[in-house]
Amino acid sequence: MAQLIFPKDFLWGAATASYQIEGGAADDGKGESIWDRFSHIPGKVTNGDTGDVACDHYHRYREDVRLMKELGLKGYRFSISWPRVFPNGRGAVNPQGIDFYNRLVDELLANGIEPAVTLYHWDLPQALQENGGWGNRAIVDDFAAYAAYLFDVLGDRVKKWITHNEPWVVAFAGHFQGRHAPGLTDLPLAVQVTHHLILSHAKAVQAYRASKHGDGQIGITLNLYPSVPASDSESDRAAATLVDGHNNRWFLDPVLKGEYPADILRLYQERLNSPVIEPGDMECIAASPMDFLGINYYFQKVVKHSEVHPILQFEEIKPEGSEYTAMNWEITPQGLTDLLVRLDRDYHHPDLYITENGAAFKDDRRDGGVVDDQDRLKFLQQHFAAAHRALEAGVKLKGYYVWSLMDNFEWAHGYGKRFGLIYIDYQTLERTWKKSALWYREVIRDNGL
Numbered sequence: 450m451a452q453l454i455f456p457k458d459f460l461w462g463a464a465t466a467s468y469q470i471e472g473g474a475a476d477d478g479k480g481e482s483i484w485d486r487f488s489h490i491p492g493k494v495t496n497g498d499t500g501d502v503a504c505d506h507y508h509r510y511r512e513d514v515r516l517m518k519e520l521g522l523k524g525y526r527f528s529i530s531w532p533r534v535f536p537n538g539r540g541a542v543n544p545q546g547i548d549f550y551n552r553l554v555d556e557l558l559a560n561g562i563e564p565a566v567t568l569y570h571w572d573l574p575q576a577l578q579e580n581g582g583w584g585n586r587a588i589v590d591d592f593a594a595y596a597a598y599l600f601d602v603l604g605d606r607v608k609k610w611i612t613h614n615e616p617w618v619v620a621f622a623g624h625f626q627g628r629h630a631p632g633l634t635d636l637p638l639a640v641q642v643t644h645h646l647i648l649s650h651a652k653a654v655q656a657y658r659a660s661k662h663g664d665g666q667i668g669i670t671l672n673l674y675p676s677v678p679a680s681d682s683e684s685d686r687a688a689a690t691l692v693d694g695h696n697n698r699w700f701l702d703p704v705l706k707g708e709y710p711a712d713i714l715r716l717y718q719e720r721l722n723s724p725v726i727e728p729g730d731m732e733c734i735a736a737s738p739m740d741f742l743g744i745n746y747y748f749q750k751v752v753k754h755s756e757v758h759p760i761l762q763f764e765e766i767k768p769e770g771s772e773y774t775a776m777n778w779e780i781t782p783q784g785l786t787d788l789l790v791r792l793d794r795d796y797h798h799p800d801l802y803i804t805e806n807g808a809a810f811k812d813d814r815r816d817g818g819v820v821d822d823q824d825r826l827k828f829l830q831q832h833f834a835a836a837h838r839a840l841e842a843g844v845k846l847k848g849y850y851v852w853s854l855m856d857n858f859e860w861a862h863g864y865g866k867r868f869g870l871i872y873i874d875y876q877t878l879e880r881t882w883k884k885s886a887l888w889y890r891e892v893i894r895d896n897g898l
């Protein structure tokens with residue numbers, strides 16, 4: 450009998466992303482994405498892994514929906530490959546591309562699973578990157594047109610939309626750190642990209658409100674972290690405030706309050722001359738309120754002051770004595786409670802969804818025909834309980850999507866990091882249940898743990 454009962458209609462789900470699971474990288478008219486290009490550059494991805502085949506979900510989606518049904522999922526969050534629908538990013542639609550998503554949505558609905566669609570989860574059409582990608586303001590209108598098309602074609606059946614997945618990663622991992630596609634290392638450009646992403650989010654929200662199927666919900670997914678000072682020193686506390694601003698408030702404030710945080714805006718504009726904000730931009734952002742905030746939570750950050758960078762003067766530390774995942778991420782479930790309560794307090798009680806939470810572990814033990822991933826089961830148990838504590842504190846948490854439904858292409862880490870509830874054998878593409886999935890099925894059935 451469950452001890453921790455969640456609200457009636459709490460949405461228990463799982464999440465994936467197009468480039469990480471679909472494969473079919475050049476099938477049926479799909480255009481090249483920046484991750485198709487990046488993953489084929491030697492040295493960019495561990496073991497030279499690419500998303501060419503991935504989990505072959507493009508061809509096996511019916512089997513995967515059947516697994517979701519067996520799991521008892523109420524919802525499934527997935528992303529649409531922009532270049533599979535618009536091979537050149539704009540202009541001609543690829544009929545076989547949109548047909549795949551029509552079939553996927555219909556298969557989900559036929560199995561009682563609510564689709565939640567992420568418009569952009571990092572696989573930009575390479576053709577748009579040739580034109581400057583997210584660094585070129587023209588992409589704002591390209592994204593709004595792409596979004597409007599999908600609202601028109603899928604919006605009669607899809608009633609939950611997420612404009613962007615983790616704009617911080619798109620901007621800084623892809624345009625400053627160089628570890629993600631398109632592999633650039635230009636901090637002022639990265640900051641300008643954040644503005645184009647946030648502006649394109651606002652334009653997509655407005656397009657949704659104007660669409661004939663605009664009666665659903667639309668939001669954005671942000672990767673957010675509690676930022677904890679490594680010591681009580683003034684410099685470490687200042688570093689924690691900077692990280693909170695750089696990672697969290699820079700995105701939260703415009704999409705929930707319609708303005709950039711003054712401290713970070715001043716830092717960027719004085720030291721980087723970025724972003725360029727054109728007249729009307731902030732009014733557009735402020736006039737585009739969304740219905741919910743999606744949160745990707747994995748860990749909290751412990752930070753100390755550092756001169757390692759002249760502007761981003763912080764360094765993350767790994768506390769001794771903590772437990773860590775296979776990604777070397779500290780396991781901090783209380784950080785989830787703290788984050789949710791903070792968002793509720795500081796951003797006026799918004800509807801929240803955990804759009805990703807999960808962990809990578811070795812998954813090298815079997816118990817009969819099942820992968821014995823007790824470490825992932827414990828991780829989820831701890832984090833579900835942390836979410837329940839936030840609910841008890843009055844947070845309007847509406848649902849939880851576990852990352853991920855299945856093992857998949859973990860970006861620059863390739864296939865060596867396994868986050869799935871379902872194990873993928875990449876030689877045979879066989880799907881195998883993990884114990885965490887069997888346990889999650891009971892949580893969904895009982896609506897609690």
Ligand SMILES: N#[N+]C[C@@H]1[C@@H](O)[C@H](O)[C@@H](O)[C@@H]2O[C@H]12
Pocket residue numbers: 466469614615745805852859860868
């Ligand atoms: N790394 N990691 C796991 C997971 C990644 O696979 C997702 O695509 C991202 O949205 C987010 O970073 C989280």
